[in-house]
Amino acid sequence: MCGGLSHCKIALVFAVIMDLLGGSALLIGVFAPLEIQGRDFGDLLVYTGALFVVTSLAGWVLWYSGNIEGLSSKKELGHIGSAVDRLARNLSRKIRSYRTHH
Template identity: 45%
Template sequence: MLLGRPWGRCHPGRCALFLGVALVLDAVGLVLLLLGIFASLDFWDFLVYTGSLILAFSLLFWIIWYSLNIEVPLEKLDL
């Protein structure tokens, strides 16, 4: 057990949409980046730069997903 939760249970959290968008952007960005690096194309630089920008943009969705899944008990909020 890890922190009182059983192993083997995967829970994407409350914001599964942001998680899905982040994973799709990671996959697309990685494919474009690797295609630009390893394929012998004339427009390789476009693929490298576009893949890198998409990977950087996916970090925004990872931060949103993580931030919206933080759980703080009401007793600790001092409202």
């Protein structure tokens, strides 16, 4: 049933709950008259709902990045992988030596 969700189910649940709470708070803050003793609390719910929705983005990013498939292993890359490794190592050494000399 949840085969397509595969990894990072906690991040998915976090994101969905934060979206539900945020959406509910936003809708209640906009459409419900929330005046208590002459003070309007609708703005508070709107801002709180927006904060929940923005926080849910972290959960969505974690869930999405946890489900990225297909990073190639060194065996699959063969000689290209080792060439890229050498290039990255050389570039890193040059940057490091530049920083120590300046």
